[in-house]
Amino acid sequence: MHGLQMIFLVLAVVALVSGGFVIFQRHPLRSALWLIVNFFAVAGIYLLAHAEFIAAIQVIVYAGAIMVLFLFVIMLLNLRQPEAEVRFMHLGQKVGGIVLAGFTVLLVIYTVGKVALPPGKSAPLGLGNTESIAKLLFTDYLLPFEVTSVLLLVAIVGAVVLAKSRLK
Amino acid sequence: MMNQLPLLIIMTAVKILVVLVVFLTAIAYTVLMERKVLGFIQLRYGPNRVGPWGLLQPLADAIKLIFKEDFTPPEGNRVLFIMAPIITSVTAFLPFAAIPFASQILPDSLTIYGHKLDLTVAGLNQGVIADLNVGLLYIFAMGSLSVYGAVLGGWASNNKYSLLGGLRLAAQMVSYELALGLSVIGVLMLAGSLSMVKIVEAQKSMWFIVYQPLGFLLFLTAAMAECARTPFDLIECENELVAGFQTEYSSMKWGLFMMGEYCHIIVASALCTTLFLGGWQGPVLPPIVWFVGKTFALVFFFIWVRGTFPRFRFDQLMKLGWKVMLPLCLVNILFTGVIIQFLQR
Numbered sequence: 001m002h003g004l005q006m007i008f009l010v011l012a013v014v015a016l017v018s019g020g021f022v023i024f025q026r027h028p029l030r031s032a033l034w035l036i037v038n039f040f041a042v043a044g045i046y047l048l049a050h051a052e053f054i055a056a057i058q059v060i061v062y063a064g065a066i067m068v069l070f071l072f073v074i075m076l077l078n079l080r081q082p083e084a085e086v087r088f089m090h091l092g093q094k095v096g097g098i099v100l101a102g103f104t105v106l107l108v109i110y111t112v113g114k115v116a117l118p119p120g121k122s123a124p125l126g127l128g129n130t131e132s133i134a135k136l137l138f139t140d141y142l143l144p145f146e147v148t149s150v151l152l153l154v155a156i157v158g159a160v161v162l163a164k165s166r167l168k
Numbered sequence: 169m170m171n172q173l174p175l176l177i178i179m180t181a182v183k184i185l186v187v188l189v190v191f192l193t194a195i196a197y198t199v200l201m202e203r204k205v206l207g208f209i210q211l212r213y214g215p216n217r218v219g220p221w222g223l224l225q226p227l228a229d230a231i232k233l234i235f236k237e238d239f240t241p242p243e244g245n246r247v248l249f250i251m252a253p254i255i256t257s258v259t260a261f262l263p264f265a266a267i268p269f270a271s272q273i274l275p276d277s278l279t280i281y282g283h284k285l286d287l288t289v290a291g292l293n294q295g296v297i298a299d300l301n302v303g304l305l306y307i308f309a310m311g312s313l314s315v316y317g318a319v320l321g322g323w324a325s326n327n328k329y330s331l332l333g334g335l336r337l338a339a340q341m342v343s344y345e346l347a348l349g350l351s352v353i354g355v356l357m358l359a360g361s362l363s364m365v366k367i368v369e370a371q372k373s374m375w376f377i378v379y380q381p382l383g384f385l386l387f388l389t390a391a392m393a394e395c396a397r398t399p400f401d402l403i404e405c406e407n408e409l410v411a412g413f414q415t416e417y418s419s420m421k422w423g424l425f426m427m428g429e430y431c432h433i434i435v436a437s438a439l440c441t442t443l444f445l446g447g448w449q450g451p452v453l454p455p456i457v458w459f460v461g462k463t464f465a466l467v468f469f470f471i472w473v474r475g476t477f478p479r480f481r482f483d484q485l486m487k488l489g490w491k492v493m494l495p496l497c498l499v500n501i502l503f504t505g506v507i508i509q510f511l512q513r
Binding site: 036060065 | 248302305308309335349
């Protein structure tokens with residue numbers, strides 16, 4: 001068990017640190033690359049929880065497809081130079097930002113303190129299986145699943161309409 | 169059990185090492201095979217100076233590559249420039265870990281210095297490095313990551329041609345990954361599992377190519393596009409982009425890109441063998457011979473296609489991917505589902 005905990009700690013640290021880098025990098029391409037590292041760490045944590053299917057999908061969909069599109073857009077826009085530093089910032093912006101951030105932190109601490117989290121345990125063996133997830137998706141959660149597909153279809157149609165209108 | 173753990177880890181490492189060495193040799197000789205076969209297709213000899221029939225040519229190539237000047241463009245991003253070929257070759261090797269190349273290569277238990285060792289632990293006796301229960305998804309995951317090498321390499325080179333090559337590859341990979349993923353759904357329906365070993369075992373009586381001829385064709389085409397081979401090699405289209413994303417690369421960094429490409433060809437062929445051609449199953453000959461034979465028959469097919477077809481235009485490539493292959497994949501899934509449903513009644 002000790003070995004697994006060590007692996008979890010390493011993955012958690014990698015996830016948090018890379019998440020931090022995503023925010024603090026000035027260059028959008030570097031942020032995107034750190035986000036990929038973050039996805040890998042999270043996929044590793046899924047693996048530790050015996051959710052192999054989710055881990056594989058995480059890598060295929062997020063790291064393998066969505067981030068490629070992100071990189072594609074960043075490179076097409078040719079953001080080679082980082083954005084010029086913001087020289088002037090209104091005092092109201094600074095104060096407002098700090099107050100809002102503090103409020104969010106308090107809210108998170110309050111909520112986490114209030115909820116009694118169940119002791120951490122991995123999913124029962126087989127729950128991470130493709131078969132059991134598919135069974136759940138197509139029986140108990142059929143309606144949400146189909147509604148999500150329709151939503152995605154609407155998004156695709158919207159994207160096509162937007163792209164076509166610009167061509168005319 | 170516990171005191172056997174170090175020994176089992178060592179044995180797994182040895183197994184990985186053996187597979188890797190064989191695999192690397194196979195890559196080197198696939199390059200030679202391509203040059204020879206292309207030579208015969210074009211009515212010339214191909215390499216025949218180094219060793220008998222040019223058999224030592226890969227060795228000479230490797231030595232030449234290692235000792236060439238290693239140039240890094242001063243304007244580009246140094247770290248990403250170095251990382252890109254590493255990403256390409258590593259993600260190209262990794263999928264092979266889940267591909268079963270034989271049924272059973274070792275007995276169930278071994279006795280070493282009086283210690284009885286249970287080899288069924290972690291599938292050490294099986295002819296596969298790791299029989300994952302999401303094996304196919306793992307292979308696709310690694311395949312989808314391989315695009316980063318070329319995209320980052322193209323960007324880090326700070327060269328227009330490189331960048332365009334990288335961007336083309338990104339668009340091509342995302343488009344054809346859909347067709348690649350959807351073309352194997354029929355196989356999954358028939359086998360009822362994502363584990364590569366179970367998929368091979370499900371083809372005991374009949375290869376899946378018989379039930380899934382359209383799926384096989386779609387998979388092979390999509391795999392060819394994923395490997396960015398002629399007729400889909402728009403990323404390194406010489407008359408437009410010099411050499412695409414690898415324009416600025418030289419020496420062994422370029423060699424790693426090349427290794428990645430041939431590695432992809434072998435992995436795609438091995439995957440096709442496993443999914444559609446019954447994997448290592450076959451009469452009389454030992455399983456490993458069947459697996460290698462089928463895989464290299466497909467590698468030969470890849471080379472044959474390169475020697476035969478001209479290159480697509482980019483809009484043709486996108487049209488083929490989205491307007492022909494994707495609908496055909498969906499039709500294939502629909503028909504497979506309907507037929508399975510009727511047969512089960």
